[in-house]
Amino acid sequence: MDKPIFEIPMTPADGSGSDDGLGGWAPSRVTPTDADRPTFESLLAELAEQSATPLPTANPVFPPSSPAGPAGPPSGLPVTQLAPPAVSSVSPLAPPTAAPAYAPDPAPYLIPIPQTALRQPAGGASLAESTDVEPPAFTEPPVETVAFAVQVEAASEFPPQAAAVLRPSRAGEETDRPLGRTVASGRRAAAPLVPEAEAPRVFVPVEHDAALTEEELAAVNPADPELLFALEEVVLQHASDLHVTVGAPPSLRIDGALQPLIGAQKWSRERVEAALYSLLSDEQIVRFEREHELDFAYAAGGARFRVNFYLQRGSVGGAFRLIPRDIKPLADLGVPASVSRFATLPRGLVLVTGPTGSGKSTTLAALIDLVNRTRADHIVTVEDPIEFLHQHQMALVNQREVGHDTHSFAAALKHVLRQDPDVILIGELRDLETISVALTAAETGHLVFATLHTQDAAQTIDRVIDVFPPHQQGQVRAQLAATLQGVICQTLVKKAHGRGRVVATEVLVTTPAIGNLIREGKTYQITSMMQAGGALGMHTMDQHLADLVNSGQITRRSAQEKAHDAEGIARLINRIESPTEASAQAFAATDIDFGDSYSGVVR
Structure with a gap:
């Protein structure tokens, strides 16, 4: 045949008509309305352009037909089970002839699942005994159709929904807005915000219940809060030491130089004694007052410190050395x-x-x-x-x-x-x-x-x-x-460029x-x-100092300050320093450093 052949919907014939070879089925008449005819013709024109290949053996919507069984009354299977009629060896859904039909695309057009009622079987069989489903009437497929697989869902499962990325709002509510920003056509997205430099931290005293006595406050937090704040600053500012003494604010040693703690006031004798004694046990207090010297280790905020308490001019003082948590190779x-x-x-x-x-x-x-x-x-x-x-x-x-x-x-x-x-x-x-x-x-x-x-x-x-x-x-x-x-x-020698x-x-x-x-x-x-x-x-030592100068890691002046023979090291240095030298800048950007801070970050 020159023209493609399509599946013809079937309807029960009038009367019993069980000897027509189709099990009581007869071709139905397609009577499209005037409103539907243009749509039907446009679909035929679109399908005629496709290459003609045999129709696939398996229907994309309904399961394949099983071998025909002996003629007899319809089975009592439930109506929800899809099964072919066991009357004829020819499937009622198959085309009348084996002539070529249109070839489906790699993503074939699929006929939607029929929404019509189940057919009434010929011969007056009841609906509960039906073993097949009425083929769907021809409908126009959408312009863009994506192949899908029909899923038989259990009654206890919720209907599948399209996956969507939800983004919590500021108040914690979920919205259907996807992640990311949508920028209008022709406009540029705003650049990400760059956080401004953080202001230096300043100690803010915490208010306690006025009804608590001094003994109760000491039991809640025995260590002085302002001293603990200073120890935290040692870690945050990559300092090596903290010094607490009378007549001066707590001071940090950063890259070898002492700097007062930002926002701190001078501590009096009573203030220093109260802060330092808050770290000691009763046994340590007795030993310190007996020997006037005390060495111990103290942990605060996840960091460890080597601590030394001493007396100077009759007043107590303390030195804290930061110990890193991890041991570097x-x-x-x-x-x-x-x-x-x-x-x-x-x-x-x-x-x-x-x-x-x-x-x-x-x-x-x-x-x-x-x-x-x-x-x-x-x-x-x-x-x-x-x-x-x-x-x-x-x-x-x-x-x-x-x-x-x-x-x-x-x-x-x-x-x-x-x-x-x-x-x-x-x-x-x-x-x-x-x-x-x-x-x-x-x-x-x-x-x-x-x-x-x-x-x-x-x-x-x-x-x-x-x-x-x-x-x-x-x-x-x-x-x-x-x-x-x-x-x-x-x-330890200060680097030529950068901190550490x-x-x-x-x-x-x-x-x-x-x-x-x-x-x-x-x-x-x-x-x-x-x-x-x-x-x-x-x-x-002088040889190593000269090598550090020649590689741009330290300055000539720093090397001469640490050298054992200032004249001898001058003969070992064979470069002219340049503060913009690439090697010096590259070394300053590295993380390999060493020092007395024991922090493993900045020495």
Whole structure:
């Protein structure tokens, strides 16, 4: 046939007519009205343009026909079940012939689900016994139709709805407005608002119930609120220290310089004493009034501080040092890679030295953390107070605090060798007894880390020896030559650009030649051997300062202030400074820094 053939709606014939081969069905007459005829013709013209292919075997709306069953009365299936009539092998919905029909699109036009009533079966069968549904009359499909799948929904399920993104209003109500802004055609969207710089925080006292007594207020919040506010500012402003003393407002040390707390007034003697004593327990108050000195650790607002209370001109004062919560790896601190080798040593003495606030505790904590992560050893630390908290990882870590877990460094070190340690950390070598125990522990096969307040490696060796009386110094030299594995001296220098400070180091690695110099008392020759020992990971402080200047990280003036030999470092610097140099600006933008703030952000 030349013309396409379409499905012809079927209606029951008048009378029973069961022998017509169609099970009582006869073609119905399509009698479109005048209003419908133009729409019908336009649809035929649109369908005629499509390529002619066989009609798909499966109806997109109704399920495929099942094989015909034996002739007989209609089954008693429920009316909601779609099933073909079991009268003829030819589906009533199939076209009369196999002539080609229009081919559906990849997203075919689908005839909507019929909304008409179920057909009445021929022969007077009841509606409840019907096994088929009347084919829908031809309707015009929409201009744009999207293929969909018919879902049979359970009675308990709610009707599916189109997904929409709801956006809560300011009052918490839901609206149907989608996320994002709709900009009118021809107009540009407004640029995002840039928050203005925040104003400095100023302490605002909190009003309490006037009916509460002083004892009740102390029980609710024992710490002074204004002092806690100052400690929060230490963290927020990336400061390293807080100083509280009589006749001055609380002051922060930021990048090495003291700055008064914004908005704070001068504190009187009574004000300082009340604020500082609010942090102490009864036992600490008794000890401070007896010794006039007190060291302890204090935690506030998720941060830890190393605290020292003292007396000056009969008035109490306090210094707070911020301790970072996390321990940074050595590589992130900016120290040379050769320093990490000391964490792999089986035995010996390693000293970390430098002035106060140079980051010795930070470097020492990073070394202990490296041992903790890489070795199955027992680590015992003796500190005053405990600064960095170490968790058990590959190693077992026991931290003892002077004043809480032991009475003194000497008392703790007398018994530490009976605790089966592999690695021992001594917070500070303060006296002869402590140094003697450290040397003995290193001699007996333990790895010992300790700190001293010295400026360079040669001075460190002389300091350890000079603590002993003259008749013992020869023996101490021999012990030190046999046990000393290395010395790390460090200081902090302000960056050339931006905030923060960078660490400058001096590293001594003990070799047989250096051991002989220590044994013979020729420590003045150690510096020259360090200058030539770069292949072993050694360098002097002046060499490192010159490298920092040449790379644009610090200024020439800052290097000369920290140098041991101002004339010698001038010969090592081989660049002309430029404040706009790209390398200096790039380094200032990096996050690798080191310092005495222990904050891990700005030093």
